[in-house]
Amino acid sequence: xLTCESLCKYYQSSKGMVKSLDEINLSVSKGxxxxxxxxxxxxxxxxxxxxxxxxxxxxxxxxxxxxxLYRLNRAERARVRSSSIGFVFQMFHLxxxxxxxxxxxxxxxxxxxxxxxxxxxxxxxxGLGHRLNHLPxxxxxxxxxxxxxxxxxxxxxxxxxxxxxxxxxxxxxxKEVCRHLKRYQEKGGTVIVVTHGDAVHDFANRTIDLKAGxxxxxxxxxxxxxxx
Amino acid sequence: MLPLILREISFRKGHTTIxxxxxxxxxxxxxxxxxxxxxxxxxTKRVARDxxxxxxxxxxxxxxxxxxxxxxxxxxxxxxxVERLANYQGVFMTYNHLMASLRQxxxxxxxxxxxxxxxxxxxxxxxxxxxxxxxxKARTLHLGYQVxxxxxxxxxxxxxxxxxxxxxxxxxxxxxxxxxxxVYGTLKDVQGIADKPGQINEIKAIDCxxxxxxxxxxxxxxxxxxxxxxxxxxxxxxxxxxxxxxxxQMVQRKFEFLSPFLMVCGAIWVAVLSALNxxxxxxxxxxxxxxxxxxxxxxGLVIGKxxxxxxxxxxxxxxxxxxxxxxxxxxxxxxxAKAIKTEWSYLVWSLILTPLLxxxxxxxxxxxxxxxxxxxxxxxx
Numbered sequence: 001x002l003t004c005e006s007l008c009k010y011y012q013s014s015k016g017m018v019k020s021l022d023e024i025n026l027s028v029s030k031g032x033x034x035x036x037x038x039x040x041x042x043x044x045x046x047x048x049x050x051x052x053x054x055x056x057x058x059x060x061x062x063x064x065x066x067x068x069l070y071r072l073n074r075a076e077r078a079r080v081r082s083s084s085i086g087f088v089f090q091m092f093h094l095x096x097x098x099x100x101x102x103x104x105x106x107x108x109x110x111x112x113x114x115x116x117x118x119x120x121x122x123x124x125x126x127g128l129g130h131r132l133n134h135l136p137x138x139x140x141x142x143x144x145x146x147x148x149x150x151x152x153x154x155x156x157x158x159x160x161x162x163x164x165x166x167x168x169x170x171x172x173x174x175k176e177v178c179r180h181l182k183r184y185q186e187k188g189g190t191v192i193v194v195t196h197g198d199a200v201h202d203f204a205n206r207t208i209d210l211k212a213g214x215x216x217x218x219x220x221x222x223x224x225x226x227x228x
Numbered sequence: 229m230l231p232l233i234l235r236e237i238s239f240r241k242g243h244t245t246i247x248x249x250x251x252x253x254x255x256x257x258x259x260x261x262x263x264x265x266x267x268x269x270x271x272t273k274r275v276a277r278d279x280x281x282x283x284x285x286x287x288x289x290x291x292x293x294x295x296x297x298x299x300x301x302x303x304x305x306x307x308x309x310v311e312r313l314a315n316y317q318g319v320f321m322t323y324n325h326l327m328a329s330l331r332q333x334x335x336x337x338x339x340x341x342x343x344x345x346x347x348x349x350x351x352x353x354x355x356x357x358x359x360x361x362x363x364x365k366a367r368t369l370h371l372g373y374q375v376x377x378x379x380x381x382x383x384x385x386x387x388x389x390x391x392x393x394x395x396x397x398x399x400x401x402x403x404x405x406x407x408x409x410x411v412y413g414t415l416k417d418v419q420g421i422a423d424k425p426g427q428i429n430e431i432k433a434i435d436c437x438x439x440x441x442x443x444x445x446x447x448x449x450x451x452x453x454x455x456x457x458x459x460x461x462x463x464x465x466x467x468x469x470x471x472x473x474x475x476x477q478m479v480q481r482k483f484e485f486l487s488p489f490l491m492v493c494g495a496i497w498v499a500v501l502s503a504l505n506x507x508x509x510x511x512x513x514x515x516x517x518x519x520x521x522x523x524x525x526x527x528g529l530v531i532g533k534x535x536x537x538x539x540x541x542x543x544x545x546x547x548x549x550x551x552x553x554x555x556x557x558x559x560x561x562x563x564x565a566k567a568i569k570t571e572w573s574y575l576v577w578s579l580i581l582t583p584l585l586x587x588x589x590x591x592x593x594x595x596x597x598x599x600x601x602x603x604x605x606x607x608x609x
Contacts (some may be wrong), residue, residue, distance in 0.1 A: 027454060040402075045606075049603045049606065052518070054517075054518060054602060054603040054606070055603035074522075074523075075522055078517070078520045078521065078522050079520060081518065081519065081520040082519060082520020082521070083520070087515075087518045087519070088513075091511070092519075092605070093511055093512075093514065093515040095515070096239060096511055096512070097235045097238070097239030097240070098235060099234070099237045102235070106515075106516075107519055109520060135239075143284060151519075163606075
């Protein structure tokens with residue numbers, strides 16, 4: 001469902017060229033739960049944003065459901081994100097002036113009838129049914145991340161990309177978030193989580209390690225060949 | 229999008245209030261200024277009108293030496309001349325307030341007086357201008373101060389002229405000019421007394437006030453009159469004309485400076501606050517982009533907010549400015565309180581222009597928001 005070939009992202013810094021991603025080849029199948037591990041500065045977030053049609057690579061291509069994402073223009077990539085990709089971030093990035101239902105609805109692409117009731121149902125499922133009309137600043141970190149999860153799921157995207165979703169959570173809340181991501185994957189969704197911790201490891205069915213912008217372990221393109 | 233904007237407005241009350249205050253201030257100052265300016269303009273017109281007619285149209289054959297010596301033309305022209313002038317298309321572009329008169333020297337009570345018969349003033353049918361001067365009823369006279377003194381007459385007395393009784397309507401205050409020896413009556417009555425039926429010897433008028441300082445008004449007025457009344461000529465009282473022009477230009481100059489200054493201050497205020505708002509919302513804008521919302525949506529959030537606050541700023545600002553004009557205006561601008569009134573058209577303009585000003589001012593911040601790289605924002609946080 002998602003492949004990237006020779007993916008590179010270079011930055012020019014005061015200390016010279018920084019290779020944030022260097023010749024990454026990766027394939028992710030539909031229904032997979034992929035964990036991408038790496039230390040801070042290893043290029044995890046850059047990889048996630050590049051896979052999510054948010055950051056133009058320096059070289060290489062990202063093919064999602066048969067479409068080379070970076071041959072699309074900005075508006076077309078935005079449509080792909082809106083309809084097919086859900087994002088979860090370490091800092092939650094909830095809209096501070098919208099209540100929980102409003103925040104979840106923000107993730108809807110507007111093409112689904114009953115989005116409001118679906119938002120409420122998702123929040124119920126994530127244990128936030130009693131706080132539907134609360135604002136994000138009235139929630140704990142774990143609750144905020146569950147709202148972010150609901151937002152990522154509301155449009156039923158094919159792919160959820162999560163950037164350190166447990167980074168700000170205690171062990172109990174981390175497991176809770178991972179369980180919800182796992183449940184989403186079990187229903188047919190595809191999940192890619194980048195993390196530097198161990199919380200996700202038990203839930204993923206594949207793990208790759210990233211170091212200095214390169215994959216240093218775990219199957220990449222070969223995995224796709226095996227699946228085929 | 230509107231519910232989103234309204235929620236953001238109510239969430240960031242501090243920012244909203246500061247932005248609103250700025251727009252209220254600008255609109256209020258503009259409204260107060262424009263209201264008092266309109267009042268000043270009305271006052272200017274009134275004062276200018278009170279200065280009197282500054283153009284005199286005389287029969288072409290008038291002996292000007294004699295005219296200046298005795299105060300009226302020795303020649304006459306048909307009364308219909310003024311109608312012909314008034315009916316000429318476009319005449320009111322150049323000439324305003326046409327008043328025909330017949331002036332004649334007569335002896336009264338052992339002394340000379342100037343008998344003046346005046347016809348009702350003709351104004352442009354398109355512009356609802358008030359007639360100038362005073363209205364005289366048939367068979368009544370208005371006596372100059374000196375004439376009244378000499379004849380020992382007062383209001384309500386009767387005076388016999390050419391075998392007819394005339395009621396003294398009024399004895400005028402002392403002007404200290406030749407008007408003190410004038411006796412005013414209706415044109416028809418004076419034509420009868422002077423035995424010059426259907427004749428006039430002067431048409432008074434006001435120039436259009438539309439000529440700039442570098443133009444020679446009298447040559448333009450003469451050229452115009454030549455086309456309409458070749459049998460007449462026009463002279464201009466330059467003292468009155470210049471006073472009128474100076475007053476009008478002074479008011480206009482003040483307006484030309486202050487209005488753009490206020491607008492620019494308001495625009496800068498809104499632009500800075502919008503930019504700060506965009507900066508504060510970097511993370512939010514990043515997530516909207518990540519969720520697939522386009523540049524139009526992001527720009528709409530910023531500009532839409534500015535326009536909504538602008539709408540309320542315009543509404544409140546109008547009322548504040550109107551109150552300022554009514555309460556404080558007369559003492560600051562030295563204008564009679566009566567001249568300042570609520571200008572309802574400014575409410576409409578406030579509701580249109582203040583949101584547009586806010587939208588224009590927030591355009592650059594909106595573009596900054598649109599061009600903000602969401603990946604960069606999300607990677608940073």
